[in-house]
Amino acid sequence: MGKVISISNHKGGVGKTTSVVNIGAGLANQGYKVLLIDLDPQANLTLSYGINKPDSTIYEVLKGESAILPINIYERLDVVASTLDLSGAEMELSSEAGREFILDEALSNLRDVYDFILIDCPPSLGLLTTNALTTCDEVFIPLQAHYLAVKELAKIVEVINKIKKRLNKKIEITCVFVTQFDKRKILHRDVLETIKTYFQEKVCETKIRDNISLAEAPTRGLDIFRYSPSSTGAEDYENLCKEIINRKK
Numbered sequence: 001m002g003k004v005i006s007i008s009n010h011k012g013g014v015g016k017t018t019s020v021v022n023i024g025a026g027l028a029n030q031g032y033k034v035l036l037i038d039l040d041p042q043a044n045l046t047l048s049y050g051i052n053k054p055d056s057t058i059y060e061v062l063k064g065e066s067a068i069l070p071i072n073i074y075e076r077l078d079v080v081a082s083t084l085d086l087s088g089a090e091m092e093l094s095s096e097a098g099r100e101f102i103l104d105e106a107l108s109n110l111r112d113v114y115d116f117i118l119i120d121c122p123p124s125l126g127l128l129t130t131n132a133l134t135t136c137d138e139v140f141i142p143l144q145a146h147y148l149a150v151k152e153l154a155k156i157v158e159v160i161n162k163i164k165k166r167l168n169k170k171i172e173i174t175c176v177f178v179t180q181f182d183k184r185k186i187l188h189r190d191v192l193e194t195i196k197t198y199f200q201e202k203v204c205e206t207k208i209r210d211n212i213s214l215a216e217a218p219t220r221g222l223d224i225f226r227y228s229p230s231s232t233g234a235e236d237y238e239n240l241c242k243e244i245i246n247r248k249k
């Protein structure tokens with residue numbers, strides 16, 4: 001049975017989408033069958049893979065109008081696209097019975113098809129994120145090493161604890177990792193130490209360094225391994241994938 005993982009942090013711009021794209025590609029490179037779900041109305045994951053006018057999106061799935069129809073990108077890597085229409089979904093579904101479980105229901109037949117299903121969450125803690133947290137086995141939290149990061153983490157932990165109590169007993173935070181890391185900055189090193197005292201072994205050894213190739217790759221519709229295989233970005237995401245695989249064993 002595959003693992004469903006939400007990549008979540010309500011803070012914007014911390015590297016959620018970049019991580020979904022490149023962890024997804026890295027795991028597919030290692031031989032795993034991977035599905036990436038774009039659950040963000042900004043549709044950055046969808047655009048990162050150069051999908052411009054998808055025939056089918058997660059919006060129709062959440063509205064109950066369609067089953068999940070993954071789009072194949074490479075061998076072993078499929079994507080469920082998003083669209084700006086999704087921004088209306090939270091309102092449209094707000095009075096629907098069982099609204100927190102719609103994604104869980106839609107994924108039920110796919111859990112056996114993939115080794116990993118990664119969900120790219122929007123930068124908010126509304127109904128879309130709740131749907132991701134209700135269906136996932138694990139949560140990965142990417143964050144930037146600044147002082148407020150610890151405060152943000154406390155908020156996500158509070159939300160996840162509530163979800164665990166009320167909607168999804170199996171949910172666990174398993175990986176917390178730092179993105180856009182600069183080891184020359186004392187602040188970055190200090191914040192990392194603080195996060196480690198709080199999350200201990202959940203903090204990944206791998207730190208994703210600041211690397212311009214990671215920002216450039218989506219403009220070509222490519223992941224980092226295809227865009228710049230010798231970059232530090234490719235090295236870091238490959239190492240992060242190895243950690244993820246080792247933790248799964």
Ligand SMILES: Nc1ncnc2c1ncn2[C@@H]1O[C@H](COP(=O)(O)OP(=O)(O)OP(=O)(O)O)[C@@H](O)[C@H]1O
Pocket residue numbers: 011012013014015016017018019040042044121122123179180181208209210211212214215216
């Ligand atoms: N390690 C990195 N080095 C350099 N640039 C990065 C790195 N990681 C992400 N970026 C860039 O930072 C910006 C924000 O990253 P990304 O879109 O992945 O964050 P996000 O958390 O998904 O944002 P949002 O909350 O808006 O969905 C993007 O322009 C991305 O290309």
Ligand SMILES: [Mg+2]
Pocket residue numbers: 016017018040044045120121
């Ligand atoms: Mg994003």
